[in-house]
Amino acid sequence: MPTKVTARYVLGFNNGQHVLLEEACVVYDGDAITYVGHHYEGPMDKERHLGDALLMPGLIDLDALTDIDHLILDSWAGPEQAKGHQWSEDYFRNRRADVFTAEERQQIREYALIQLILHGITTYMPIASEVHSEWAEPFEELVGMAATSRRLGLRAYLGPAYRSGVNVVLENGERSVMFDGARGLEGLADALRFIDHVTELDDPLVNGVLLPCRIETLDLEVLKATAAASQERDLLVRLHSLQGLVERQLILDWHGVTPLELLDQVGMLNERLLIPHATYTDRNPAVHGEDRGDLARLADSGASIIHCPLTSMRYGSTLDSFNAYKAAGVNISLGTDSFPPDLIRGIDAGVQLAKILAGSNDAGDVAGYFDAATLGGAHALRRPDLGRLEPGAQADMVAFSLGDVRDGVHDDPLRTLILNGTARQAVLSVVAGRTVMADGRIEGVDLESWRAKGQELFEKMRDAYTQRDTGKRTTDELFPPVYARLER
Numbered sequence: 001m002p003t004k005v006t007a008r009y010v011l012g013f014n015n016g017q018h019v020l021l022e023e024a025c026v027v028y029d030g031d032a033i034t035y036v037g038h039h040y041e042g043p044m045d046k047e048r049h050l051g052d053a054l055l056m057p058g059l060i061d062l063d064a065l066t067d068i069d070h071l072i073l074d075s076w077a078g079p080e081q082a083k084g085h086q087w088s089e090d091y092f093r094n095r096r097a098d099v100f101t102a103e104e105r106q107q108i109r110e111y112a113l114i115q116l117i118l119h120g121i122t123t124y125m126p127i128a129s130e131v132h133s134e135w136a137e138p139f140e141e142l143v144g145m146a147a148t149s150r151r152l153g154l155r156a157y158l159g160p161a162y163r164s165g166v167n168v169v170l171e172n173g174e175r176s177v178m179f180d181g182a183r184g185l186e187g188l189a190d191a192l193r194f195i196d197h198v199t200e201l202d203d204p205l206v207n208g209v210l211l212p213c214r215i216e217t218l219d220l221e222v223l224k225a226t227a228a229a230s231q232e233r234d235l236l237v238r239l240h241s242l243q244g245l246v247e248r249q250l251i252l253d254w255h256g257v258t259p260l261e262l263l264d265q266v267g268m269l270n271e272r273l274l275i276p277h278a279t280y281t282d283r284n285p286a287v288h289g290e291d292r293g294d295l296a297r298l299a300d301s302g303a304s305i306i307h308c309p310l311t312s313m314r315y316g317s318t319l320d321s322f323n324a325y326k327a328a329g330v331n332i333s334l335g336t337d338s339f340p341p342d343l344i345r346g347i348d349a350g351v352q353l354a355k356i357l358a359g360s361n362d363a364g365d366v367a368g369y370f371d372a373a374t375l376g377g378a379h380a381l382r383r384p385d386l387g388r389l390e391p392g393a394q395a396d397m398v399a400f401s402l403g404d405v406r407d408g409v410h411d412d413p414l415r416t417l418i419l420n421g422t423a424r425q426a427v428l429s430v431v432a433g434r435t436v437m438a439d440g441r442i443e444g445v446d447l448e449s450w451r452a453k454g455q456e457l458f459e460k461m462r463d464a465y466t467q468r469d470t471g472k473r474t475t476d477e478l479f480p481p482v483y484a485r486l487e488r
């Protein structure tokens, strides 16, 4: 039976674009939307009044943080300090081990998925740091994560991350990657086995995708085999690339081409590819500072980028520029990538950085960013039934409250939300017609106990860095406090 949700503001969809409706409603029946507008007169089973809130398509996060926070530790470090965040050569050769038990890994995933829900994300493709693992992500870990995701009700695009090599700091202090080709092939085999597992699950909310780690951690054999599997089985691939200068230099040294050219050579640069970050194209001032054709190449390929504005900013870089990529015709989706998984703050950061880059106050494309968080993600996933509120689309929606005095005044509610608010204002989340969160509560989830559990897991993770550090520095040396701590 149909459910009707009314709100002061509804971001509907008309003629291929989002449109704003005031004092309107969305009606859905089963997993699909049946009505969006001002006057619903049809049958109705349940009704929810959200009051002063913005009801919009659920946020699509394609580089979705699914582990415990690490940015809080590693977004401050200079180059010497940062070496302590990588594996040492000795750790790679002789001592690598899992920091967490299999059970703890499942707890980390659940903690992270709860965070995504509370921040208004309805569709996600996970990213987790592999630095704490003995190699990458085992098949069983993702089987467990799929089960947790189904229980919580999110829409998932899942696969175990795999790699042929690991970023390390060599004995001489240089950054490099050390390889074990057999592990890469095993990882790809597990990834394909997981695709079969997803087919057996036959759940529309769980989709199988290929999630190899970073481009510099894959050997040619795994890159080519991944591209071939993607084509044969029509699978999406997400591959971190065009992400940094170390990556660019390593790929140039090994293969004699840029990362973008390598993607093309191995047969991966096509409409099934999603590239997180994609910040280091020729336009970037640290590369050539001028467009020599990278953006046109990206756009022509049909590949999508996953822009993670808040994370990029916090590691001192930014997409140069959102407007240029968009103007070139590159499909842009959004990701959170690190804590907090807050795409509203991410949109604010991206919009303001675009103004700085352009040197112009009107360069902040708020609509472009909301499109990226909804329609751009849906396009990357080849899902025209996601990212929009219109009859026939999936009933995936989120509402952000704008009713607190601290939200300030309402003008355009999207501006009020990004300028004054955060994704913490999410008060309702519906996925395929199921209410996964209402009034900040998730059925069957004790948030206070997860807060304690998250802290416990974080401290275990933090204390493990020292074992991997070439310089064998203590935890306090690796992660000094902002001010010296005075002992009691």
Ligand SMILES: [Zn+2]
Pocket: 063, 127, 240, 276, 277, 308, 337
């Ligand atoms: Zn990322």
